[in-house]
Amino acid sequence: MNNNEKDKKSLIDDYKLHITILFISTISLGIGTINIPLINGFNLVLLPIMYSLFLAVLFYIYKPAKWINKSQSKTCAEILLILISPLIVKLAIASGENIDILFNVGPALLLKELGTVGTVIIGLPIALLLGFKREAIGMTSSICREPQLAVLIDKYGFDSDEVKGFFVVYLIGIVLGTIFISILTNILCYLVPLHPYSYALASGIGSTSMNVAAVSSLIALYPALSDKLLALSGLSNMISVVFSIYVYIFISLPLTEKLYEKFHKYFN
Numbered sequence: 664m665n666n667n668e669k670d671k672k673s674l675i676d677d678y679k680l681h682i683t684i685l686f687i688s689t690i691s692l693g694i695g696t697i698n699i700p701l702i703n704g705f706n707l708v709l710l711p712i713m714y715s716l717f718l719a720v721l722f723y724i725y726k727p728a729k730w731i732n733k734s735q736s737k738t739c740a741e742i743l744l745i746l747i748s749p750l751i752v753k754l755a756i757a758s759g760e761n762i763d764i765l766f767n768v769g770p771a772l773l774l775k776e777l778g779t780v781g782t783v784i785i786g787l788p789i790a791l792l793l794g795f796k797r798e799a800i801g802m803t804s805s806i807c808r809e810p811q812l813a814v815l816i817d818k819y820g821f822d823s824d825e826v827k828g829f830f831v832v833y834l835i836g837i838v839l840g841t842i843f844i845s846i847l848t849n850i851l852c853y854l855v856p857l858h859p860y861s862y863a864l865a866s867g868i869g870s871t872s873m874n875v876a877a878v879s880s881l882i883a884l885y886p887a888l889s890d891k892l893l894a895l896s897g898l899s900n901m902i903s904v905v906f907s908i909y910v911y912i913f914i915s916l917p918l919t920e921k922l923y924e925k926f927h928k929y930f931n
Contacts, residue, residue: 679730683722691715698879710872712837775865776906779806783919790828791930797923798828804919807832808870810908814916841876844868848880859885863892867899869907874900 691714699709722731786803795802801819805811807829819825848862859881866877878896882889 683731687715687718687722690718696875700883710837710841710875712872713841716834716837776869776903776910777914779907779910780915780918782806783915783922787919787922788926791923791927794930795828796927797824798831799927800916800919800923801825801827801829802832804916805907805911806868806870807836808907810869810904811911814908814911818916836870837872840870840873844873845876845880848877849884852881852884859888859892860895863895864899866896867901867903869900869903871900 691711694714695711697709782803782805787799790799790803801807801815801824812826812829812833815823815826815829844866848866851857852859852862862881863878866874866881868874874896878892881892881896885892
């Protein structure tokens with residue numbers, strides 16, 4: 664039996680790891696989504712994926728399960744690539760079959776997706792100043808959600824520095840993104856008197872968890888409009904997921920690569 668066959672066998676036979684992941688997932692799903700109302704209509708939304716992340720880190724660092732170590736961490740990276748494949752296929756199918764939507768919605772909904780280019784222009788120089796190398800391409804070329812992950816894996820490979828950088832921002836988005844966008848939505852509603860429908864459309868940035876957090880805050884402020892706010896935010900989020908793939912492939916990622924090649928030598 665060669666090394667590859669041994670690795671595949673250990674991947675399948677590590678039943679303690681699989682049971683631990685099942686336990687963490689069951690606990691997280693059992694807790695469910697928690698919406699904590701704060702002062703002045705502010706809402707703090709806690710999602711199951713956040714509990715899973717905290718529990719996994721707890722198991723890895725503090726070792727209540729002594730069989731979780733670096734070897735299991737490497738195994739999980741390989742499992743993740745397998746598990747994320749159906750999601751990538753789903754996104755590809757959804758993108759293709761809904762492409763007609765892009766030609767039927769108003770230009771504002773499409774143009775708002777170009778706002779993600781700001782992550783490149785602002786984020787890349789900061790990442791380079793902080794000492795990141797190729798990781799900066801994955802970190803700053805998008806909002807770092809699932810559609811962009813599919814493109815990065817296809818282009819650079821799962822073990823690439825670009826994908827590692829992506830996951831840094833992806834995990835931060837899970838932990839802090841929902842809290843940040845929930846608070847930001849409330850602040851903007853008070854400071855900028857736009858119609859709540861506008862904020863519902865703006866909450867669809869292509870991340871389901873952040874979309875839920877933002878629209879939950881809106882519903883707390885405008886409970887009589889809850890159904891319409893949910894409908895508009897859901898439509899906007901779906902369009903963002905579909906359209907973001909094309910913006911990322913043809914605009915954001917090529918722009919990030921060009922700017923990286925131009926500026927990274929000045930930050931060495």
